[in-house]
Structure formats: C-alpha cells, structure tokens
Amino acid sequence: MAKRKGGELIAEFLIGEKMPYVFGICGHGNVGLLDPLYERRDEIKLVSPRHEQTAVHMADGFFRVSHQPVATLTSTGPGSANQIMALAVAQTDSSAVFSITANVPTSQFNRGPFQELNMHHQADFDNVIKPVVKRSFQPTRVEMLPLAMRQAATTMTTGRPGPVNLDVPYNLFQEEGEISNEAPSSGLGNRRSGASEEDVAKVADWLVSAERPVIFVGHGVTLSEAGEELTKLAKRLSIPVISSPNGMGTIDMRDPLSLGFIGRNGAYAANQAGRHADLVLAIGARFDDRSASSWKPGYSWNFPATKLVHVDVDHAELGRNYPPDLAILADARAFLRQILSELDRRGVGGDARLVGWLADIAGWRKEWEAFIAPGFEIHASPIRPERIVADCRKVLPEDAIISLDSGIHHNWFMQFWEARRPQAMLNTWGYSGMGFGPSSILGAKLAAPDKVCVSICGDGGFTMVPHVLCTAVEYNIPVIWVVWNNFAWGAIRDLQYAYFDGREYGTAFRHGANGEPYNPDFAAWARAAGVDGYTVTRSQDFAGTLEQAVASGRPALIDVHVDAEIRPPATGAWELPPIPPKEPVFGGPWRP
Structure with missing residues (x-):
C-alpha cells in the first residue's frame, strides 16, 4: 500500500459515504484538510458559510430533506465551539450530521498551545461536544482514522439518527500512513428492526376492537419514510391521525383523517380526539411537554385511562413520559408494514364502528373552523x-x-x-x-x-x-x-x-x-x-x-x-412550573 496523508483518507471516506457537501469554515487547524478537499472538489463540494452554527444548521436541513448525511468542518477552538447549539438542535431532532473538528497537534497535547482546552484533560474539546452528539471519536494516529470514521458513520445512522463528532489533531491531516479506508457504512434505513409476531397480533386486536382510536405520529415516521404505510393504515381502518410538528406531512394534512398538531397551540379537534380516545397508537413520537400539554391529564391526553401502544426505534423514549400498555422497540416503517400484513391476513378493512367517532371529530373540526375563520378573512x-x-x-x-x-x-x-x-x-x-x-x-x-x-x-x-x-x-x-x-x-x-x-x-x-x-x-x-x-x-x-x-x-x-397583539388561540396547555398554566382559550379541558 502507498503511503497516504490523513486528510486524503478523510476526503476519500466522505466521498465513499456519498456525501456531496462539506459545510465548513477555514482555520489554521483545518487548513491541512482543505487541500485534499480541493483535489477532490469535483466529487465533494465545500460550501463555506460565515458562521459555524449556520454550517451545522445547513447540514441539518440537508439531512431532513434528503435523509443523506453530510459533513461539517471547523477549526480548533472557537470555531468548533460555535457549533454546540446547532448540534444540540440536530441531536434532539434526530438529524445525522458528520461533524469534523480540528484539535491541537498531538506533539503539543497538554502544553497549553493556542486554543487547547486542558484544564481537566489534554486536547479536551471532545468533552465539550459529547453532550450534543451521539458519540465523539478522537483518533490520535493516522492509522486510527479509518476505523474511527466508519464507526462514527455507523453510529450516526443506526437506530435513532443523530450527529457524531470526529475530533482530529491537525497534524493527522498531513501525516502519512500505509493504510486504506474500510468499507463504507450501510447508511440510513438499511437496518430496520421489526416487532415480534405476538406484539403485532396484539396491536391488530386492539385496533379493530377500539371504538375511539387515534394514531399519533412523530419524527420517527418521517425518518423511516413511512408516510405511504401510515396513510394506508389510517384509511384502511378509518383511524384519525394526530401529528407532532416533525411528523407533519407524513399523511396529507388536507386529508379528513389528519387532525393536525396537538398541545397548547394544537388544533381543537386534535386535542379533543386525544382527550376522548380509548386507544392511542403512538409511532416515533416522544410525548414532549409541548405536544402533551405538559402532561396534565385531560388537556391533550388521558393516560393511563386511555390505552397506549408506543412504538419507537429508541428504547429510551419508550415509557419516558407515559408508561405504555404495550411498548414496541421497532422501526416505524417496518412496524407499519407488519400491521398491514396482519390486517391482510385477517381480511380486515373499513370499520363501520367508527362512524360515530368520526362524526364527533367532524363536529369538533366544524366548531374550530367557525371560531378561527374571521381572522383569515380580515385585511389589516x-x-x-x-x-x-x-x-x-x-x-x-x-x-x-x-x-x-x-x-x-x-x-x-x-x-x-x-x-x-x-x-x-x-x-x-x-x-x-x-x-x-x-x-x-x-x-x-x-x-x-x-x-x-x-x-x-x-x-x-x-x-x-x-x-x-x-x-x-x-x-x-x-x-x-x-x-x-x-x-x-x-x-x-x-x-x-x-x-x-x-x-x-x-x-x-x-x-x-x-x-x-x-x-x-x-x-x-x-x-x-x-x-x-x-x-x-x-x-x-x-x-x-x-x-x-x-x-x-x-x-x-x-x-x-405582523400585528404583535394577536396571539394563537390555545386549545391545550403549557406549564412553566411553578406558575399555573393558563386555561385554553377555546375548549376547556375534559375530565374522564
């Protein structure tokens, strides 16, 4: 094998992972990587915004639209620190970002060189970034780069996607080693875990027997690209769908079965359906405070009186805020396909039992639309x-x-x-x-x-x-x-x-x-x-x-x-403890 520089290995790896862009800003710490990127500029393009926060937000937006991760590049010290808020946004909203940061050269570790953090550990930037990434990798020799990059890319896209960090002492960009890159990672969506047959059968039993079911979808359905399967299930059983903001659009929101967002600033019909449901099938949703009216019973949801099936690819979210009657660790699309197959096997289609439930929802929607209509018509x-x-x-x-x-x-x-x-x-x-x-x-x-x-x-x-x-x-x-x-x-x-x-x-x-x-x-x-x-x-x-x-x-x-004196009409609640929350402007809480 011919000797190659670490920077060449990194550029080749990013291209092998099919990353079309690097969003990054130059600095003395990463100048050694800019030249290898220049040599491969026809295969991967460097876009340089004016702030590192924006670089990460751009990578985040690119991923949310394409579900293809891209890389960011920042220099030693302040440039890398400028990413922290944007990486936190990407992490909490499950966006895969491959963050490459430069660090001080290994020969100067713990000597306090320009822009080193060393109060508690040498070259300690990875401890700054760890809370906002799935994992930070810090290779200290060129020979360590291929494994670290492959593991970072796999971590980034396995299970619940999220940002990762490759923190590279900048001497590695120019130092050489006799090594080749490892095989590319398998990418997002190629590892889809399903539910057990027993759980699928149980969920199907509950869906076809429920009198007031709803499906609550979050970002997990978007990330799994399960909109088609979600729509098929909703239409097949005539089950209304409530969405978190990051789940919006997985069913066409002009469809009569789409109820929109739930929570303080949700649609009235969504909150009413959540309050009155006897079964909630939650898929890839977190039940955070804003989509659960700060978990106050009767404002958006009524657990444990309402039966809950919670499906998520992240085990940490199962039971975090509401103990489910059935918790299923599974990918959203894999699970939805399993349910549809089970319904096929049983020959189950539309269900006339839900006519009354859908009529209730149509009534709530009509009340809400009559209440909000004047504001949409006024010119001012x-x-x-x-x-x-x-x-x-x-x-x-x-x-x-x-x-x-x-x-x-x-x-x-x-x-x-x-x-x-x-x-x-x-x-x-x-x-x-x-x-x-x-x-x-x-x-x-x-x-x-x-x-x-x-x-x-x-x-x-x-x-x-x-x-x-x-x-x-x-x-x-x-x-x-x-x-x-x-x-x-x-x-x-x-x-x-x-x-x-x-x-x-x-x-x-x-x-x-x-x-x-x-x-x-x-x-x-x-x-x-x-x-x-x-x-x-x-x-x-x-x-x-x-x-x-x-x-x-x-x-x-x-x-x-915009008129600052007009506020969105609250239909749920949001609490800032210990201040008691305001009651809904339209439609008070329902008590079971």
Whole structure:
C-alpha cells in the first residue's frame, strides 16, 4: 500500500459515504484538510458559510430533506465551539450530521498551545461536544482514522439518527500512513428492526376492537419514510391521525383523517380526539411537554385511562413520559408494514364502528373552523398572523419546503399549516434554537434544488444569523426568507403579558432615542447583500410579493410587519412550573 496523508483518507471516506457537501469554515487547524478537499472538489463540494452554527444548521436541513448525511468542518477552538447549539438542535431532532473538528497537534497535547482546552484533560474539546452528539471519536494516529470514521458513520445512522463528532489533531491531516479506508457504512434505513409476531397480533386486536382510536405520529415516521404505510393504515381502518410538528406531512394534512398538531397551540379537534380516545397508537413520537400539554391529564391526553401502544426505534423514549400498555422497540416503517400484513391476513378493512367517532371529530373540526375563520378573512395593517399562513398556503406549491425558527410565528404555523408531503416542514422542535430556520433553508435548497424553499423566521431569530444572506449570494442558493417582523421577542413578551400583569421588560425592540418600535430595515439589509428585498405592511400585498419572489428564482427577503397583539388561540396547555398554566382559550379541558 502507498503511503497516504490523513486528510486524503478523510476526503476519500466522505466521498465513499456519498456525501456531496462539506459545510465548513477555514482555520489554521483545518487548513491541512482543505487541500485534499480541493483535489477532490469535483466529487465533494465545500460550501463555506460565515458562521459555524449556520454550517451545522445547513447540514441539518440537508439531512431532513434528503435523509443523506453530510459533513461539517471547523477549526480548533472557537470555531468548533460555535457549533454546540446547532448540534444540540440536530441531536434532539434526530438529524445525522458528520461533524469534523480540528484539535491541537498531538506533539503539543497538554502544553497549553493556542486554543487547547486542558484544564481537566489534554486536547479536551471532545468533552465539550459529547453532550450534543451521539458519540465523539478522537483518533490520535493516522492509522486510527479509518476505523474511527466508519464507526462514527455507523453510529450516526443506526437506530435513532443523530450527529457524531470526529475530533482530529491537525497534524493527522498531513501525516502519512500505509493504510486504506474500510468499507463504507450501510447508511440510513438499511437496518430496520421489526416487532415480534405476538406484539403485532396484539396491536391488530386492539385496533379493530377500539371504538375511539387515534394514531399519533412523530419524527420517527418521517425518518423511516413511512408516510405511504401510515396513510394506508389510517384509511384502511378509518383511524384519525394526530401529528407532532416533525411528523407533519407524513399523511396529507388536507386529508379528513389528519387532525393536525396537538398541545397548547394544537388544533381543537386534535386535542379533543386525544382527550376522548380509548386507544392511542403512538409511532416515533416522544410525548414532549409541548405536544402533551405538559402532561396534565385531560388537556391533550388521558393516560393511563386511555390505552397506549408506543412504538419507537429508541428504547429510551419508550415509557419516558407515559408508561405504555404495550411498548414496541421497532422501526416505524417496518412496524407499519407488519400491521398491514396482519390486517391482510385477517381480511380486515373499513370499520363501520367508527362512524360515530368520526362524526364527533367532524363536529369538533366544524366548531374550530367557525371560531378561527374571521381572522383569515380580515385585511389589516399591520397584518394579522393568520393572513401570513393563509397566503403561504395559497401561493406556495404543494411540494414547497418551509423552515421555521423558534418564536411566535412557529406557533401559528404549527396550528394552521397544512403540510402536503413529508420532509417539507423543518422545525427546531426539541432544542428550539434560534437561527435554525434562516440557516437550514440553505441546506434544504441544496438538497432539493428543484423545490421552492422558504424560511419563515422571526425578526429576532433572523438578526442572529443575517450572514445567511451572504452565503445565498456567494453560492447562488435561491431561497426566500419571510421575516415575521413584530418588533419584539414576541413569544416571551406574551408570557410577560400573561403571567406578570403585562409588565414588559427586555422583550420589545425600541429605538434608544425616541422609544419607538425599532428594527433594522431588513429589506435594505438584504439588498445591501445582493438579495432582493421587499417590505410589506398591508395584508393585501403579501401574496403578490411572495409570488414575485418565488417567480424570480433569486434569493429574496420579505420583511412582513405582523400585528404583535394577536396571539394563537390555545386549545391545550403549557406549564412553566411553578406558575399555573393558563386555561385554553377555546375548549376547556375534559375530565374522564
């Protein structure tokens, strides 16, 4: 075997894993890897955003759309530390990211060289990153690289996907060894565990005998690409489907069996169905506090009075928040195919027993639609939030991809967005990191260049990562940012209004000279970066402006002035202990 540099081994490995991109930022620690990437630039492309957080969010967005992991690259010290929040977002939302970080050279371990962390252990950055990745690998010789890379890639995509870290002392990029790469990992989706025959039979028995069943789906169904199987099961047995945000689109949300999101800002019919169900089949869902009304009985769910079957590929989620009557460790698609096969074997089809249950749900949906309808029809300046959602639904094509940041705009879209397809609604849900939405949409567009990709983001979140404008221009990534401009950290200001007698402090954006509401001119900011910029203050103008931005095929930003005094109507609860939660605005809690 010919001697090869560690950097050459890494580049070859990434290509062998079919990673088309490295999202990374240069530094003295990784310059030794940039040259091998240059040599292979026709096979793997380096995209360099202006901040390491955005690099990881881009990789996260790329994975959520394509289910193909890509790599990130950062230098020693601060550059790698800048990833931490974005990796936490990827970890809690189960996105596979191959994070390559550089570290100080092995010959200088524990001598305190430039940017070494050594208070507790030499070259100790891997202990900084460990809480936000599935595992961190730190090879210290070139000969250790192939095994570490293969194990990292396998860890990243096995079971519940997530980010991994390869922390490389930067001398390894240039040092040589007589070695070859190991075989590529088998990739996501090639290891699908199923349920036992006994459990499948038991679930089938319960489904066909339940009088008020619902299916609750989360990101696990999206990751398993099980939308087709989910839809078949729901339609076959006429069972309504409730979705977490990351499960939205696995069944077409305009289908009558789709009830939408559940929880504080869920749809009324979803919360009512959850409260009244006698059987819940949860697949790839976590029952986190926001989708379970902080686990308060009667607000979204009624366990243990309601029978629960919990299916998940991650054993740690089974029983974490609700003890299931039946826990099944299985991949979502494998399990759904097993259930469908069991129903085939039994010759089971539609069930007239559920006519009454579906009629109840239709009644709740009608009540809810009558309550919310006026807000969707009113034209105003500033613009009512419902109009933004409605016009996005009207203008954007069915296969459009949207990303949502943390903030009040996300609550509105959780409640009223109608995702038509899976992998088309990107949420920062588990860790809820600001900056995800405006950044991840760049990765989403690279994963799906033929799709319209739109980031709906708050004014606060966008201001955290405005450099995304530069990346869109530099790499010709024609995405659209809709900046939800309410001149405040609106979601937190609303909490102050609700719980602290309306005393606002530190949450409104005001001009220091006159105290008036203040934000930069986002449209002018965009134009200064080379991005088309628009400002919309009247609801009559938003749809046309969005149509123009979509048609242009260029990067564009729309600064939309939204009425900050209108809040999404709560139909569940969310608790900030020890403060008692507010009661639902529409539809009080049901008690068994």
